[in-house]
Amino acid sequence: MEQDLSPDVLMRRLKTGSVSPIYLFYGPDEFQLEFAIARIKEMLIPETMRELNSRSFYCDDDPGKVVFDALDSARSFPFLADRRLILLRRLEKLSAENLELLASYAKNPAESTCLICISARADFRIGFYKTMRSLGAVVSFRELRERELIPWIKERAGELGLRMGEEACEYLCQLVGVRLIDLHSELEKLSLRYGSSAIGVEEIKELALNSRIFSVFELMDAFSMRDRKKAIPVLERYIEEESGSRAWDLKLLGMFNRQVNLLLKSRALMRKGMTAQELASRMGLRPFQAQKLLQQSAKWQIPELIRALKLLYDADGLLKTGGDPPLVMKYILAAL
Template sequence: MDVKKAWKDIQAGRTAPVYLCYGPEKYRMREFIQHVSDHLIEPEHREFAVSKFDLGETSLSAVLEDAETLPFMVPKKFIIATNAIFFTGARDTSKVEHDLERLIDYLKSPAEHSVIIFTVDAEKLDERKKVVKSLKEKEAVIPFLSLSSEELQSWVVKQAQKLDFTFASGAADQLILYTGGNLQVLSAELEKISLYIGSGGVATEAVIDQLVARSTEQNVFILIEDIVNLRLDRAFVILEELLKQREEPIKIAALIARQFRIMLQVKELGKQGYSQQQMASQIGLHPYAVKIAEGQAKKYEANKLSVILARLADLDYQMKSGRIDKVLGLEMFLLQLAA
């Protein structure tokens, strides 16, 4: 069941006794849980109504016992149980034993006064497990997968509308690029932009450039984007900024190599007919990063990307062995790349 249907059912009074939320998009998962909590529990009841458990430290039986215990001074209980690794195929390294049969029995006759939400940070569940099948039959499984590049852009624009501002052409894409598509970071940056430009304002690329902080990884990502599009002045400005921040040239070269490796992977997977979403899952990246890498990869043949990676490996060796000045070697590589 998708999150929209689950939320509509809850608003209509059709709340399931148990939900299993999984996926890498933790921001949207937390947002959903907060909405459910706000809808089901009155503010004055939260102290006694809401319980939180970490299943890496607490047994499943203890969670179910809490759910079965009658609520104290409140009409309903809301129980959040995190790190439910036992729903996946991953090895559970905790020393806590979980009786999954106990949960299967509970699902047959759940407590009417409790709602349990299990969460697990995983892209897939182990659908061979009886307990997962039981939850799917109850339509209690809700995936929170990474948004596609189109969904992400739509999300950013809608959030801006809620904050009463709009984006100039290209500014929304720039914001996503600078934040790597992380919804938690995007949400914070959108709030900051809203406060800066005010109600009814327009966020331009200059405003994004001025306000939004970028990690080293994102700066390298943008540096390569500038090189690919022959914006050499901007690329060298970013390199200079990274060096002023005392970033190690060897680390910068390694991040550049990582991006070109991603470009080569995306190119090869594209030939095999993979979609951007499938590529993202295969490589372990956000779909928006795959979209950018796919655009960058179109500027190079696969053999050219292999040559560039070989050059970077050689540059890494020369830097580490002291055969070349690190900064000079990095600058020469970027000039050769642009040429």
């Protein structure tokens, strides 16, 4: 049986100039999927001709007509370009009859067109999907596994001219999260700021220092480590940045509440002797996130965390009855 291509294999083939006349893209990782489409479009069509030589079709309404129009467009010649790109989205909406039309086209596609069929899921018991797999034209965009995340960051950083070690990559994940679209956005900012250079933790901190994301991250970190001396000035900076935003105080209170619940659950599992790896599996965290949570929860006792939840509940009542938000937030840090 033919194996589905991974996004990395697809990218390597694209770099050699190899673009198939038809693909099936499927899976939940929308960022990598759209990133691949953008690369193919850049390769196939000169910028000035892209609008005239690319079309998107959606299979939501009148799917029979949509498939007919998409295939008619795929068989048309490009306009002042060598290739054209046709996107047929939401294939999961199609009937077996419509999929059979696509299967027939897939066996003899127009060489001047790249037709990308996009589906949220794929059933390889069905003829069209079987045909695509036999052609080696299926790309699976599954979510990255833990062990793949850091290499992905390094590769994307390399494409932008950045050199990042594992420590810097892990810190970026802790700061931004694990959504690829957010990670790529931060890498682009690092590239614009530092150009082609080595990037370490300090460069990431410097870029993020005045950002709301960094302020929240630093505040939750200091709070979890019970570092009041560090937490108070970070809170003051956050208040200065966010005080004009709607309901900033209730949003921040929600973040505190979430963090305390994570610490409480981690502390309870820690008492059972769980390792960071076991904790990550149980709580749906990345291993480096679980390791950090274990270090933070070791600073607390379960009765203290239960008291913290009660304090946050009372703070919610104060805020909703006219309490001064900055004063309430500072009281939370002082009391815990």
